[in-house]
Structures are given as C-alpha cells and as structure tokens.
Amino acid sequence: MTYVSEAKEVFEKEIAALKLVKDQLGDEFDLLIEMILQSEGRVILTGVGKSGLISRKISATLSSLGTPSYFLHPTEAVHGDLGLIRKEDLVIAVSNSGETDELLQIIPSIKNIGAKLIAVTGKQHSSIAVYSDLNIVLQIPEEACYYNLAPTSSTTVSLVFGDALAIVLSKTIGFNKDHFALFHPKGTLGKRLLLKVEDLMYKGDDVPIIHLHTDFREVIFEMNSKSLKMVNVVDNEGRLLGIITDGDVRRSLYKSDIISDIRVSDIYQKNPVVALEHELAVEAMKKMIREQLPFSFLPVVDHKGYLKGVITFIDIAKKGINV
Numbered sequence: 001m002t003y004v005s006e007a008k009e010v011f012e013k014e015i016a017a018l019k020l021v022k023d024q025l026g027d028e029f030d031l032l033i034e035m036i037l038q039s040e041g042r043v044i045l046t047g048v049g050k051s052g053l054i055s056r057k058i059s060a061t062l063s064s065l066g067t068p069s070y071f072l073h074p075t076e077a078v079h080g081d082l083g084l085i086r087k088e089d090l091v092i093a094v095s096n097s098g099e100t101d102e103l104l105q106i107i108p109s110i111k112n113i114g115a116k117l118i119a120v121t122g123k124q125h126s127s128i129a130v131y132s133d134l135n136i137v138l139q140i141p142e143e144a145c146y147y148n149l150a151p152t153s154s155t156t157v158s159l160v161f162g163d164a165l166a167i168v169l170s171k172t173i174g175f176n177k178d179h180f181a182l183f184h185p186k187g188t189l190g191k192r193l194l195l196k197v198e199d200l201m202y203k204g205d206d207v208p209i210i211h212l213h214t215d216f217r218e219v220i221f222e223m224n225s226k227s228l229k230m231v232n233v234v235d236n237e238g239r240l241l242g243i244i245t246d247g248d249v250r251r252s253l254y255k256s257d258i259i260s261d262i263r264v265s266d267i268y269q270k271n272p273v274v275a276l277e278h279e280l281a282v283e284a285m286k287k288m289i290r291e292q293l294p295f296s297f298l299p300v301v302d303h304k305g306y307l308k309g310v311i312t313f314i315d316i317a318k319k320g321i322n323v
Helices: 003-024 027-038 050-064 107-113 153-172 177-183 188-194 216-226 246-255 281-288 313-317
Strands: 043-046 069-071 090-095 116-121 134-137 209-211 230-234 240-245 297-301 307-312
Touching: 003 153, 027 116, 027 134, 027 153, 043 050, 050 069, 050 090, 050 153, 107 116, 209 216, 216 230, 216 246, 230 307, 240 246, 240 297, 281 297, 281 313, 307 313
Parallel strands: 043 069, 043 090, 090 116, 116 134, 209 230
Antiparallel strands: 230 240, 297 307
16 A cells, blocks of 8 residues: 555545535534624634634634634633633533533533533533533544544544634625725735735836827837836827837837837737736736736726736735635
C-alpha cells in the first residue's frame, strides 16, 4: 500500500462521516437557527482541546458573516471570564464525548446567569446534553485515526456543521458582499469588494488625451510624456471616441514614410473596451483578461461616456486583487 492510498482512505472515512452527519441533521438545526435569530445577545462558543480549536474557528466564521460571536475557554471561564456571559447570550458547547469535565463545571454558572446552553456532541444521551436546552448530535461511526482514538472525523463534522450554521444564518439575516467588505477591509477579499476603479485610476493631468485633428507628432509626445503607452481620443466635449496604443503608432510609422501624412482619424481604435469609474476594480480586471491579447489598460468613463481616467492591470494586481 502506498502513502497516497493510505491518505485516500482517510479522505474516504471523513467523507463518509460527513455524509452520515448530513443525513442526521433535522429539526434541531432549524430550532438552533431560530434560537439564534430570536436572541438579543451573542453566540458564545466553548470547548476543550481539538473541540476548542474547532469552536474558535466556528466563532470566527460566525462573526465574519454577521453573527456576533466569541470563544470562551472553560478554564478561563472558571477564573472570572464567566462574567462575559449575559442572560441574553446563547452558549454552544462543543464536545464529542459530551462528558468533558471542564465544560461540565461551568454549566451551573451558565444556568444561573440565564443564558441558553446548546450542546454539540457525538452522543444522544450525555451529561452535557442532559443539562442543555438543545442537543445537536453529530454522531460518527469511527474516527479516521487507525486506532479510532485521535479526533479526526469528529472534528471535521463539527467544523462543517459550524460552517453550515454560519452560512445559513448569514443568508437568513441578509448578509451581503458590502457587509463582508466592511468586516474584512484589509484582506484580499475586502479589497475585491471595496476597491473601485476610481480609487486606482490615473486621472487629471496624468491622463493622455488627444483630439481627432491632433497632429501625429503631438500624439507621440503625449504618449511618451504620460508613460502609459497609449492615448485617449476624445471629442470637443470630452467624450471618449477611441484609443491609440504604442503598437498603433509603430505600425503607422512602418507603413508611412511621411509622418505628416498620418492622421489620427485613420489609426485610432473606435469603441474600445472601457471601465466605468464607479465599478469594482476586480470587474475591470475581468475585462482585461482575455484568451487572446489581454489588455494592459482600460480607459475609464462615466455613464455618459465622458473620459475620466485610465486604469492599468498592474495597478490593480499590486493591490492583491485577482480573478
């Protein structure tokens, strides 16, 4: 047996556990969603060991998708952090065995405070479940560990359960891309959802502009002075008519021996692909990426077609945005 085949067996065991737990989900999950939606407090996750690590992740995902949450370590709880819990809160205790001592010792305090207690366990009848307002059972046939000891399949199903909980809640409360960007302003995902073309484009005197009747020598000067390897052709009111690239200039010089014979109206590219000033930068990048001859820049216009600037692929990529 190869290492790869052994690894695939682990995958198969964990996939089988996920399928089984998926089929086990029922009314209890709906009830948990309703309890969270009706709660005026926060969702507090708690657990020990591997379950504690999973609880931290579930709490982080809930918070990032619009459901206020934090992780409370049971050991820290008995040394004063129980004061963080309010009666309006809902505490989710994650324990595969349902018999974790550290969790059992904080249950009386949670009850006295008046917060709701939800057990997420691997057993229908356990000590934690007995004292809980709701018990979500994620029962698996075995761990993926060879000796059925190390938390593997059990932590995987708990993790996916947490993802399902956070995502269903986010959809129910109407959490959208704008909210996500608000909570993730510094990350790549936030940049994808926040940065607009107008934030990154060249504007004002940095934008190369010519008119249809501009002398060809001025075209070359304008292109070289602005360092964008292109110029925008506009009408007298500033509406974009087309563009001329450095490639267009080179081809024109190759075809004609007399520079004064070259006319802007003969060489400019009409109806170019454009970016809108208020659209997301990632959408502009999508327009630039083509199977053949991808664009390195796009002229930027407003909704009436007036030229507002130029945005380049490099400037978008430097911000860590990709498609």
